Amino acid sequence: xxxxxxxxxxxxxxxxxxxxxxxxxxxxxxxxxxxxxxxxxxxxxxxxxxxxxxxxxxxxxxxxxxxxxxxxxxxxxxxxxxxxxxxxxxxxxxxxxxxxxxxxxxxxxxxxxxxxxxxxxxxxxxxxxxxxxxxxxxxxxxxxxxxxxxxxxxxxxxxxxxxxxxxxxxxxxxxxxxxxxxxxxxxxxxxxxxxxxxxxxxxxxxxxxxxxxxxxxxxxxxxxxxxxxxxxxxxxxxxxxxxxxxxxxxxxxxxxxxxxxxxxxxxxxxxxxxxxxxxxxxxxxxxxxxxxxxxxxxxxxxxxxxxxxxxxxxxxxxxxxxxxxxxxxxxxx
Amino acid sequence: xxxxxxxxxxxxxxxxxxxxxxxxxxxxxxxxxxxxxxxxxxxxxxxxxxxxxxxxxxxxxxxxxxxxxxxxxxxxxxxxxxxxxxxxxxxxxxxxxxxxxxxxxxxxxxxxxxxxxxxxxxxxxxxxxxxxxxxxxxxxxxxxxxxxxxxxxxxxxxxxxxxxxxxxxxxxxxxxxxxxxxxxxxxxxxxxxxxxxxxxxxxxxxxxxxxxxxxxxxxxxxxxxxxxxxxxxxxxxxxxxxxxxxxxxxxxxxxxxxxxxxxxxxxxxxxxxxxxxxxxxxxxxxxxxxxxxxxxxxxxxxxxxxxxxxxxxxxxxxxxxxxxxxxxxxxxxxxxxxxxxxxxxxxxxxxxxxxxxxxxxxxxxxxxxxxxxxxxxxxxxxxxxxxxxxxxxxxxxxxxxxxxxxxxxxxxxxxxxxxxxxxxxxxxxxxxxxxxxxxxxxxxxxxxxxxxxxxxxxxxxxxxxxxxxxxxxxxxxxxxxxxxxxxxxxxxxxxxxxxxxxxxxxxxxxxxxxxxxxxxxxxxxxxxxxxxxxxx
Numbered sequence: 001x002x003x004x005x006x007x008x009x010x011x012x013x014x015x016x017x018x019x020x021x022x023x024x025x026x027x028x029x030x031x032x033x034x035x036x037x038x039x040x041x042x043x044x045x046x047x048x049x050x051x052x053x054x055x056x057x058x059x060x061x062x063x064x065x066x067x068x069x070x071x072x073x074x075x076x077x078x079x080x081x082x083x084x085x086x087x088x089x090x091x092x093x094x095x096x097x098x099x100x101x102x103x104x105x106x107x108x109x110x111x112x113x114x115x116x117x118x119x120x121x122x123x124x125x126x127x128x129x130x131x132x133x134x135x136x137x138x139x140x141x142x143x144x145x146x147x148x149x150x151x152x153x154x155x156x157x158x159x160x161x162x163x164x165x166x167x168x169x170x171x172x173x174x175x176x177x178x179x180x181x182x183x184x185x186x187x188x189x190x191x192x193x194x195x196x197x198x199x200x201x202x203x204x205x206x207x208x209x210x211x212x213x214x215x216x217x218x219x220x221x222x223x224x225x226x227x228x229x230x231x232x233x234x235x236x237x238x239x240x241x242x243x244x245x246x247x248x249x250x251x252x253x254x255x256x257x258x259x260x261x262x263x264x265x266x267x268x269x270x271x272x273x274x275x276x277x278x279x280x281x282x283x284x285x286x287x288x289x290x291x292x293x294x295x296x297x298x299x300x301x302x303x304x305x306x307x308x309x310x311x312x313x314x315x316x317x318x319x320x321x322x323x324x325x326x327x328x329x330x331x332x333x
Numbered sequence: 334x335x336x337x338x339x340x341x342x343x344x345x346x347x348x349x350x351x352x353x354x355x356x357x358x359x360x361x362x363x364x365x366x367x368x369x370x371x372x373x374x375x376x377x378x379x380x381x382x383x384x385x386x387x388x389x390x391x392x393x394x395x396x397x398x399x400x401x402x403x404x405x406x407x408x409x410x411x412x413x414x415x416x417x418x419x420x421x422x423x424x425x426x427x428x429x430x431x432x433x434x435x436x437x438x439x440x441x442x443x444x445x446x447x448x449x450x451x452x453x454x455x456x457x458x459x460x461x462x463x464x465x466x467x468x469x470x471x472x473x474x475x476x477x478x479x480x481x482x483x484x485x486x487x488x489x490x491x492x493x494x495x496x497x498x499x500x501x502x503x504x505x506x507x508x509x510x511x512x513x514x515x516x517x518x519x520x521x522x523x524x525x526x527x528x529x530x531x532x533x534x535x536x537x538x539x540x541x542x543x544x545x546x547x548x549x550x551x552x553x554x555x556x557x558x559x560x561x562x563x564x565x566x567x568x569x570x571x572x573x574x575x576x577x578x579x580x581x582x583x584x585x586x587x588x589x590x591x592x593x594x595x596x597x598x599x600x601x602x603x604x605x606x607x608x609x610x611x612x613x614x615x616x617x618x619x620x621x622x623x624x625x626x627x628x629x630x631x632x633x634x635x636x637x638x639x640x641x642x643x644x645x646x647x648x649x650x651x652x653x654x655x656x657x658x659x660x661x662x663x664x665x666x667x668x669x670x671x672x673x674x675x676x677x678x679x680x681x682x683x684x685x686x687x688x689x690x691x692x693x694x695x696x697x698x699x700x701x702x703x704x705x706x707x708x709x710x711x712x713x714x715x716x717x718x719x720x721x722x723x724x725x726x727x728x729x730x731x732x733x734x735x736x737x738x739x740x741x742x743x744x745x746x747x748x749x750x751x752x753x754x755x756x757x758x759x760x761x762x763x764x765x766x767x768x769x770x771x772x773x774x775x776x777x778x779x780x781x782x783x784x785x786x787x788x789x790x791x792x793x794x795x796x797x798x799x800x801x802x803x804x805x806x807x808x809x810x811x812x813x814x815x816x817x818x819x820x821x822x823x824x825x826x827x828x829x830x831x832x833x834x835x836x837x838x839x840x841x842x843x844x845x846x847x848x849x850x851x852x853x854x855x856x857x858x859x860x861x862x863x864x865x866x867x868x869x
Contacts, residue, residue, distance in 0.1 A: 009475070057425075060418040063634075066670055066741070068503040068511060070769040073743030075696045075707050078714060079750075085769070086743040100507070106432075107507040111765055113435040113795075118346055120441065120798040122765035128432060132507075199431045201352040202451050204477040207429050273468060278508055281426035286419045287509035292743065295700040299674045303416055307635055308382065309642040310541050312650055315621050318542075319551050326552035328578050328620065331650075 007194065010208035014216050014263075021262035025255040034258060034265075035238060036247045042265045049272025050280065057284050063301040065294050068287040070106075086292050093291045100288055104133050128192070135185025139214070141165055141178040149239035171226065179222055186215045206275060213267050220260035230254050339367055339787040342830055346794070348444040357452060358459070358479055362488045364392045367787030370494055370780060373534035378527065380538040381636070385527025391490060396483070402526045403481055407464055409525045414465065419514045424461045426508050427451060433502035433512070438772050439495055442791030450502035450512040453492050457519055460485060490528050493519040495788060497777035498631070498663075499736035504769050516778075521633040529632065533779035536628040540640050545590035545624035554620050557593045561603050568861065570853030573610035578651070579617035583688055585648045586616045588659025588705075589626040589817035592838075598820045600859045601660060601838030604847075608709065608840065611849050612689050612717060616657065622647035625664040626817060630671075631779040638675040641667055644702075645676050655685040656702040660838050662735035662816035663777065665704060669742050673700040690715040704738075706747040706815060706839060713754050719848040724855060725756035726866040728811045730842065731803045732761070733796065733823070734771035735816035743769075748815050748839050755839075755846040760807040766799035776822030789822065790829050797830030804831055812836045 024030035071082025083092035084099060099105040112125035145162050148154045166174035190211045193203050224230045235257065241247040271277070283289065291297075316323065316330055323330050339345070353360055375386035387397050399405065414421045434449035435441060446452050455477070462469030462478035469478030479485065498513035523529060536546035543550060549557070558575045566572050576582060586609070592602040609616055622643040629636030648656050658668055673679065682701040685694040692711045694703045712718050732752060738744040745768050752759050766772050775793025776785075803809040812823055812834055820836055827834040845858045858864050 006475075053425075057418060057422055060415055060421045062418050063416060064671055064674055066419065066511070066514065068500055068509055068740050069743035070504055070740070071743055072745045073696070075694075075744070075747065076692070076711055076714070079710075079746045082743070100509075104507055106505060106509065107430075109505050109770075110432050111436075113441050115346060115348065118343070119802065120795050122763070128430065132430070196431070197352055198350065198434055198446065198449065199429075201357065201446055202429050202431060202434075202449065202455065204429065205475050206477070275426065275428050278426040278428055281422050282508045284418065284422055285426075285509040286422075287503050287511045287514075293696075294669050295673065295697040295702070296695060298677050298699045301674050304675065307639045307642070309639055309646070312621050312643075312646060315542075315544065319620075323551045323578075323620070326555045328551055328555060329580070 006203060006205040007208050009205055010212050013209060014212050017213075017262055017266055018216070018259055021259045022255055024262070025253045025258040031253050031258070032249070034261060038261075038265055039242050039247070042269045045269040046272060049269075050277075053272050053277050054280055054284075057281065061302045062286050062290070063303060065290050065292075065299040066286055067290040067292045069292050073292055088293060089291060093289065097283070097289055101282060104129055104136075106288075107132060127188070131185045131188035134181040135189060138178040138182035138185060142176075142182060142218075145176070145178070149236050150243050152236075152240055173225060175226070179218065179225075182218055183215075183222075186211055186218065190215070210274065210276060213263060213270075217260060217263045217267060220256055220263060224256050224260060228256055230257050339790060342790075345787075345790060348442065350444045352446045357446060357455070358474065360447075361484060362447075362491045364487075364491065365787075366784075368495070368785065369491060369788070370530035370532050370782050370785045373529040373531045377531065377534040377538040378529070381534070381541060381639075383527070383529075383534075384525060387527065391487070396487070396528065398483070398486070398526050398528075402486075405525050406481060406486070406522050409522045410461065410465070413518050413521065414461075417514075417518065419511065420518050423454065423510045423515055424458050424465075427454060427458070427510055429455075430507065432505050432507065433510075436502050436505045437496075437512075438499070438501070438775060438795045439497075439788070439792045442775070442794040443788070447488070447492050448495060450496075450506075450510075453496060453512055454510070454515045456485070456488055456492055457515060486523070486526075486528070489519055490523055493523065494530055494780060495792075497736070497773045497775065497780055497792065499773035499777060500740040501736070501770065501772070504740060517630070517634070520631065524633055530779060530782075532782040532785075533628050533631045536626075536779075537632055537636060537640065540624050540626075540628065543623075544619070544621045544643060546626055546628060547590045547594050549590060549594065549623070551620040554593065554618070554623055558602075558606070558618065561593065561599055561606060564599075564859075565603050565607055568857060568859055569607070569849055569855065571607070571610065571849050571851060573606045575606070576617040578619055578621070580651050582615050582617035582651060583654050584614060584616040585622070585644075585651060585653040585656045586618055586659070587622055587625045587644055587656060589661045589664055590624050591626070591817035591821055592659055592661075595821065597824070597836055597841070597860075598817055598838065600841040600844075601820065603859050604838065604840030604842075604844030605659060605705065607844045607847055607849065608712075608718075611847060612712065614688065617651060617653070619647045619651065621650075625659055625661045625668075627664060627667045628779060630663050630667055634671075637667055637671055641672055642676050644668075644672070645679055648679070648701075649681050654683040655697075656682070657705060657708060658702055659705050660815040660817065660840060662737040662818055664737075664817075665744075666737035666741045668700065668702050672702070687711055689717050704742075704744060704747070706744065706751060709840070709843060710747040710750045713751065718843075720754055720843070720846040721848050722755055722757050722846050724858070724864050725842060725845050726758070727858070727862070727864050728756055728837075728842070728845075729758040729760065729807060729809045730756055730811045730813050730837075731800060731807075731809045732759070732767070732839075733774070733800075733812055733814045733819060734767050735814055735819055736771060736773050736777060738815060739769055739771045744815075748813075751839050751843055752813060755843045758807075760803050760809055762799040762803050766795065772796040772799065774816075774819050774822040775826060777818050781818060781822040786825075790826065793822070793826040794830065796823075797826050800827065800834055801831045804834060810834055813839055813842060815839050 071085030074088035378386035539548035
């Protein structure tokens with residue numbers, strides 16, 4: 001089955017990346033490339049790709065104001081409108097976008113439709129929302145935590161966040177909550193894709209690959225933190241070297257670290273060309289980021305062009321006799 | 334296809350949601366009778382200067398496409414990717430989470446995976462990837478890309494004419510991806526090579542020439558409205574005026590032609606006329622702009638503009654102050670979200686002010702067109718109408734939010750306010766099936782034809798099931814709505830799934846309750862049915 005092929009191929013691709021990384025760890029030259037040149041290359045691909053995609057979206061105009069309204073609109077003064085789900089002004093609009101981006105408002109509506117005993121039943125289905133939200137917030141927290149490698153002295157916010165994240169104080173070094181929630185999210189999202197026949201049916205290679213790639217990054221990271229410690233000072237020196245554009249010659253190569261790095265590089269370089277660009281696209285979505293003030297403020301379409309219409313004169317010319325016969329007024333007798 | 338020929342409701346309800354064994358790209362489309370619409374007649378294409386007029390049917394093997402059809406489609410896609418951010422963005426950012434899947438009434442009613450909005454969109458996304466993205470060009474199927482072939486085009490036709498552009502999926506999508514937008518563009522592309530349906534193109538061609546979808550000529554419109562005035566006199570004893578093409582009127586009234594042409598829309602139209610008479614509104618109908626609906630919306634953005642242009646042009650010619658619009662769904666999508674942009678600015682009109690209450694409709698100050706439920710709710714709020722809700726005691730009503738006023742405007746409380754002031758027995762359907770989560774009637778966007786009846790009954794099933802629940806719980810016998818397409822498509826849907834429930838517009842309900850000056854004692858409603866409540 002093709003769907004299963006996609007799952008298999010995603011695993012194989014991850015393995016292939018791992019093999020390349022492992023091989024790189026064995027070779028001095030490859031190691032130099034990976035730690036000295038690749039970071040800049042990857043960053044360049046990421047930034048240019050990200051900007052390119054956004055410019056390409058932005059270059060296409062928004063000819064019509066087409067918000068999807070999810071609450072009472074603003075009409076008569078005595079009717080209470082819903083300022084967030086159906087924004088009438090910029091403040092409400094900001095609220096709506098914030099709710100979408102920070103809380104996944106629309107996904108929170110998710111329900112599950114079933115036919116039970118000849119009745120349609122709409123059950124609550126918040127799991128996708130919950131694990132989706134956990135997954136994304138965990139990613140963000142983890143990304144912020146990694147700033148400790150790239151700043152000296154470490155930004156206080158990052159220190160605080162890390163402390164908070166590890167407040168359970170399980171194990172040494174402390175287990176981060178975000179790591180666990182990220183894994184939980186990944187497992188849920190992957191299993192959902194594989195187990196639900198409908199979702200498996202629509203899934204492409206890229207859908208599995210994105211999840212597996214992030215899982216590979218997370219697991220190599222966790223292995224380094226909890227089971228096969230790496231020399232954190234060396235990592236920090238390397239990272240600071242990148243930031244100051246003077247990457248040091250790599251010390252003793254650590255295969256796990258190289259694996260982690262390789263997966264991250266693949267993710268970062270691939271991201272702008274993948275569906276993961278939804279992170280930027282959501283800001284531009286015209287059904288969400290437009291104010292529903294359609295009838296009070298005219299929206300302009302930059303390519304609005306004249307069209308062939310059927311004028312009243314043409315209409316009356318054709319039907320004048322009939323109009324007169326029916327006693328309807330005409331412009332020309 | 335008549336109702337008699339499609340499977341019995343209990344059989345239709347045996348829906349298999351398990352996807353087929355074959356991957357979707359390898360599953361060819363099956364043009365099963367009852368699930369698609371007839372092709373547009375050549376004369377209608379010719380009337381609108383549209384390409385490739387010919388005799389053909391979707392069930393034919395040869396669709397008689399132009400020689401360079403592929404080039405035309407791909408160029409059309411390129412043009413639209415550059416013109417619509419929505420299209421480009423919605424091609425790029427879907428993550429296939431599947432939250433939209435069981436939100437589509439056609440998927441719920443058919444179980445066909447290509448009716449999941451996500452997969453309906455993938456039908457065109459796969460072609461987008463193949464021709465417009467590097468990964469699709471290099472990796473083909475692995476990247477979810479596929480060649481554009483005749484079979485793909487047929488699949489587009491089948492499924493883009495199995496979407497009613499209701500936007501329910503867009504409410505649930507975490508990025509707001511709107512299948513209606515994709516379907517609209519998909520249909521535009523199909524139109525470029527002459528693949529369209531008659532139920533859309535004939536009304537559009539009629540509307541272009543005669544001013545209304547049904548092709549009613551000026552005298553016919555007058556006759557019908559006079560006939561409705563006779564009926565009003567018969568029921569109420571009051572003779573209402575029928576102003577048509579009247580210069581010097583304050584307000585141009587535009588409503589879907591279905592309202593003055595066919596039951597039960599005619600009762601709603603009688604409701605408007607009684608209301609306007611009672612408050613002494615100086616208004617006029619128009620024969621040139623005798624259509625509120627706009628089947629251009631189901632054809633192309635260009636056609637929307639061509640048909641919509643009549644409304645402002647007529648308002649200008651007649652010299653009215655502003656425009657009032659009747660109860661209609663997709664008409665209001667066009668008026669609210671497209672009209673001003675396409676054919677405005679309407680600087681020759683005044684900011685709408687109710688001549689009865691003095692209320693300034695600030696929400697319509699640019700477009701200068703007010704929805705009749707806004708207008709009437711304001712009248713009631715200001716105590717300008719005398720209503721006797723007990724005249725509707727024979728009706729136990731539930732209300733169907735029409736897709737477009739719900740999800741493109743947010744018109745929820747206005748109709749409910751009118752309903753609550755006009756009747757004593759009003760019961761809402763389940764929360765997941767009303768307001769922004771409302772379900773389509775199954776026959777919008779030009780799909781309300783007879784040959785497509787099985788698909789209509791399938792697509793309308795979730796709506797009908799919600800009605801059935803309130804019938805059982807509250808003894809509901811009437812389904813209210815503010816949409817002319819609903820008034821045509823819901824009656825057969827009710828006959829099939831919930832026999833005994835009839836359909837009405839909100840202004841019919843209002844007019845039943847409306848106490849008019851010099852009226853005779855009312856013993857019947859506008860339909861001529863006794864207003865005595867049936868004994869419980």
